[in-house]
Each structure stands twice: as C-alpha cells, then as structure tokens.
Amino acid sequence: MKIIYCCYGGAHSSPIAAAIHLGYLSTTKCPTREELWRLPYFDKTDGRDRGNVMFVGIDGDGHEVYICGRGREKLGIEQAIRSGIRLACGSQEDILFVDTLSAVNLWMRIGGYLSRQWKVTQVGRPIVIFGSQMAFFNLVEIVNQAKQSVQFMISTKS
DSSP: OEEEEEESSSSSHHHHHHHHHHTSSOSSSOOOHHHHHTSTTTTTOOGGGTTOOEEEEEOTTSOEEEEEEOTTOHHHHHHHHHHHHHHTTOOGGGEEEEEOGGGOOHHHHHHHIIIIISOOHHHHHHHHHHHHHHHHHHHHHHHHHHHHHHHHHHHHHO
C-alpha cells in the first residue's frame, strides 16, 4: 500500500503527517521547533514541487509513505498520479490519498506564505512553526484515520 499525504504546497502539514505516520514524532506530545526542522521536506518544498510525489519512508507494516503538494488542483493532481500509475501497470487500488489541509490553520497559512512564497523565512518560519504546533494533534487524528482506512482497505481485499 502507498499512502500519500497531501496538502497545498507539500511543505508543512503533509511532512508532519508523514512523520507522525512513520513514528518520527511522538503522538502524545507536541514537537519542538528542532524536531520539526529535522523532518524530511519540512519547509523545504516550493511551487515547483507541486504534483511531485516524494518518498518519506516505509512504516512498520511495510507501507510506503509519501507527500505531495497539490496546490488548488486537488482532483487534477490525484487523477494525474493515478493515470501515471495505470500507465506504469501499477494498481490504483493500493493508493490512499490523505488530505491534511483540514488541519492547516491561519498561522500555518501566513507563515507558509511568507516563508515559501515570499522567501521571508526569518519572519515566516517562526509563524509556521507556531501554527504547526497548534495543528499537531489534528494531524495526529488525520493520521490515525488514515491508518484505519488502510486496514479497512486491506481487509476488504482479502
């Protein structure tokens, strides 16, 4: 199974969700600024990365975990990825797209825009860190739901 955590730019909520899924972050305490900075792709992607599926790791059950920034093209990006997999003779049934945007708050939007769009990282990064910490437990819930969905998908295939 391939799990793809998606958000607008692929720089904040999806890397955090992927890290939660892979156990890189504790689900019981809010991560520190340093823990967030160490995450793969956190505050490192930009508009040129939108639509790229980026590998983050393999979970304890052998599922591949990815992130993807979709911009405003949620459905279009998903369709393009599914089409690519179909062209490569892969199974679309083994993919779960998980939208993390519902956890994104105003602080994350403002900080992310300043940091990623305007490149004002000294101002944007502390704001996006604050917002990410505030959104953390919502992201934990999204990941928990995703893991339940994966188990359901696997159980209905057998």
